[in-house]
Structure formats: C-alpha cells, structure tokens
Amino acid sequence: MTVFLVGAGPGDPGLLTVRAVELLGSADVVLYDRLIPPGALRHARTGAELVYVGKQGGGPQMPQEEIDRLLVEHGRSGKRVVRLKGGDPLVFGRGGEEALRLREAGIAFEIVPGITAGVAAPAYAGIPVTHRELASGVAFVTGHEDPGKPGSALDWAALARFPGTLVFYMGVRALPRIAERLQAEGRPADEPVAVVERGTLPGQRTVVATLADVAARAEEAGVKAPAVTLVGPVAALREDLAWLEQRPLHGRTVAVTRARAQASPLAARLRELGAEVIEAPAIRTQSLPAEVPDLSTYDLLIASSPNGVRELFARIRDARELAGVRVAAMGPGTARALREHGIEADIVPERSVAEGMVEALAQHEFQRVLLARGKEGRDFLPDALRERGAQVDVLALYETVPEPLDEDAVKAVAAADYVTFTSASTVRHLLAAAGTLPDTKLASIGPATSAELRAHGREPDLEADPHTPDGLVDALLADARS
Ligand code: SAH
DSSP: EEEEEEOOOOSSSSSHHHHHHHHHHHHHHEEOOOSSTTTTTGGGGGTTTEOSBBOOOOOBBBHHHHHHHHHHHHTTTOOOOOEEEEEESSSSSHHHHHHHHHHHTTOOEEEOOOOOOOHHHHHHOOOOOOOOTTTTEEEEEEEEEEESTTTTTSOOHHHHOOOEEEESSSSSTHHHHHHHHHHHHTTTTTTTTEEESSSTTTTEEEEETTTHHHHHHHHTTTTOOEEEEEEEEGGGGGGHHGGGGGGGTOOEEEOOOOOOOHHHHHHHHHHHOEEEEOOOOOOOEEEEOOOOOOGGGGGGGEEEEEEHHHHHHHHHOOOOTTOEEEEEEEHHHHHHEEEEEEEESSSSSSSSSSSHHHHHHHTTSSEEEEEETTTTTOOOHHHHHHHHOOOOEEEEEEEEEOOOOOOOHHHHHHHSSSEEEESSSHHHHHHHHHHSOSEEEEESSHHHHHHHHHHHHHOOOOSSSSHHHHHHHHHHHHHHHO
16 A cells, blocks of 8 residues: 655645645545644545644654654555645655655655745745746755754855855744854845745734844744744845735634535635634534425426525436426525526526515516425515415425534634624524624624524624625625725
C-alpha cells in the first residue's frame, strides 16, 4: 500500500489541493499536524482513523522517531495512509526525512505538494515574493535555530548578499537576531520587511517595517507564531497591493446557522466579502419516506426550497411526467436547483415568501396543485390556493431536525458580530442548542423568521429584503458600512 505525504496548504481551507481532498476522502488513516487548515479533517470519511502527531498542547512536539514509527507501522498494515502536513510537505516539513524512512522500510509513497506559507501568506498580504524589477529570486530560510549560536548552519554573509527576497519561516522569536545579523553583513537598515502572522487564516495580520525597526515593531504588535518574515523591497508593494483588508466585511465575524448542505453558498459568499464565517449548523434536513404521485395528473408543481427540489428529483421515476406541468419556484435558489435538473421554472415570485407566491399565482389558472416542501412549512400557501378553488396536495419530502452544537460552536456563535437566521426553524434550533439567543446582532432573512425571533423576545437587528440569502448578504453589507 502507498503512503501519501500530503501538503494541506497554509491554513485557508480553500487552498487545499483537489488531490489532497480526494486522498483525504479515501484514507483509512490520517496522521496530521497542528498547522493544518481548520475543517480539513472533515474531508476524511466517517470511520477513518485520525491520529494527531503534532505539538501536545503548548508542549513538545511528538518526537520525529515516533512519527516515523507510526508511519511505517500503518504503511505496513496495508491501510491507505495519508500523512497530512501544513503548507508543503517538503518545505521545512520534514517530509523528506519521512520519505526516506518509508523508502528504507520498502513502503511505496506519493508526494502531494501543497501551497507553502512562505508564498501564500505574502500573497494574502499583497506582497509578490518576486518582481521583475525588485526581486529576481526568493530564498526560503529557517529562522528556527538561534542565529547567534556558534556554528550556525546559516551563512549570514551569503544571505545578506542574496539578490532577492528572503523569506524566514519559524523566525518570530529570533527576529531581533535575524535583523541584526543581516544588517551587520551589509543588508541596508532601511530595507522593507513584512511580518505576516496567521497568513490566509481569519485574523491574518501584517506588520510592515524596516530591518532597523522590525524587531521593535513586531514586539509592540505582539506578533506570535505562526508567522513568516519577508525581507526585501517587494515588502513595500503591500502599500499598493493589500487587498484582503479592503474587502467590505473584513474583520467581521458572521455565524451561519442553517443546515450545512445549504449553508455553503451563503458562507462562501460571506467569505469572499472578507467575513470570518462560523458555520454553526443548528439544523440538518432529513429525508422523509414520501412517495411522489404521478406528476402528470397535476397542472402546477410548486417547489418551496432547493432541498425540496433535490428530494423530489431523487424520487421521480420519469422526468417526462413533468412535460405538461407548470412549475413554480419559491425563490431564485430553488429556481437554480430546478435548472440543475433541466427544468426552467415558469413562475418565480418577486418576494420569496408564501405571500409572494400567492400574489405571483394570481394571474394563473390551475386546478390540481402539488406542493413539494419540508414538513414544517406553513399552511398559508395551501390554504390560500384552496380558497381559490384549487385541489392542493402537500408533499412533505423532508424535515429539519436539530443538529447538536458543541460547546465551542455555541461560544463561537456568541462571540460573532452577526448571527444569521435563514428560517424560523434555525431560530428555534439555535435556541434549543444554545439555551439563549446570543447577545449580538441578529440578522433575519424575512418576516416569518423575524416573527420567530420576536416570539422569543428579540427584535432582529437586520431583516433582508428581498428575503433571500443574497438579500441577507446585502443587508449585512449595508449594516457593516453604516
Ligand atoms: N511546511 C510548511 C512550513 C512548516 S514550518 C509550509 O510549507 O508552509 C512552520 C512555519 O511555517 C511557521 O513557524 C511559520 O513560519 C510558517 N507558517 C505556517 N503556517 C503559516 C501561516 N498560516 N502564516 C504564516 N506563517 C506560517
């Protein structure tokens, strides 16, 4: 069996490679370090054995011999083993040593490169490590050893002469000595230096200084590991190229409470706008054992949510049953879900609520209506259509059930700047999971959700209009600007 030495990238979960995700999904055993992206292990399959081999608390790192022993032992057992390391496995990751141990033991391996922190953290800080006029080379250097100790492996004179950017890893504690030695060997005191802390992770910080004052500036700012230090004229480009901090939700934390499967597009959108997103899926949807009747006997099908569409199409025997049926989608997300199944909705109300649907249907004729939705839907829509003389069948395809939130998730939600609610059930379930509604800004997707908040004694701070995830994002942007 093969052991995979896999780089997990610098921290942003989006910077894992496709190959890394694929291998995590098929591994029997994952041996992982401390500096891997949050949530990376979610890609591992249920039942995979997850073995932590990093620093124990703030204490010492598990000895390398022990890690090597575990790698060889698991490798020999015939299991599929992923050795997951932060950044790139071969850049200060001891991946080379581990590969040698595997070779000695006669175990096959594959190496999957990752995005190394020394390139990624500067990129997120708006600093290119090379530049046609400013740096024609880049050197990755360890700052780990004490540069003052006799017999230092680093040739400081050569480093000072290096015609390009120096990127120091593991150099926070040694920063004063690094700056001092480089100047002593002739690097100019006014050369720009950038220290990037927690690069690509929420809370990334960058301190820009010069060789002369970087140690003092980093100390003032309280810079801690993990951080990379860049020395070179390119560091000054940050002034023009910083982009992360420009994003409208930078520095804001937003908790997303909807079911995980539905949360991702909203979470992704918020992240792109610079928010730190806390995914707290207080609910999850669960299929119900419902039989879909012969669709060709209806003249109108109403789909009330993207999940309803997925559940419906998972059971449809023959899509041609829909040939003569008009289709209405409750909102743009539901219309998108229909489009994925080759159905263009005939009716999408302007307001994505039951009331909006009733208005949109006012000018249409129909007798038999099938409403495909979740079990907890309100009676308003079927009642209103029946009043108009239609025969309405409600097909409950799924239900939302509470998802237990652990204590850390509850705390993280309470500390967020905003908590978003995308349905009345997210309010109820968060309340059930956390005991109380958090004392932060509450953002509601629409009137039904706001009513639920009021029923629990809280006035929403924001209400989306239109009542869609995009409308919710716009409401957050407007509030963040104010
Ligand atoms: N193999 C890793 C490096 C491991 S050494 C890689 O290729 O990135 C650990 C050092 O990497 C840390 O001390 C720090 O200097 C750097 N590092 C790792 N993650 C970082 C991050 N998110 N931001 C800044 N530096 C980071």
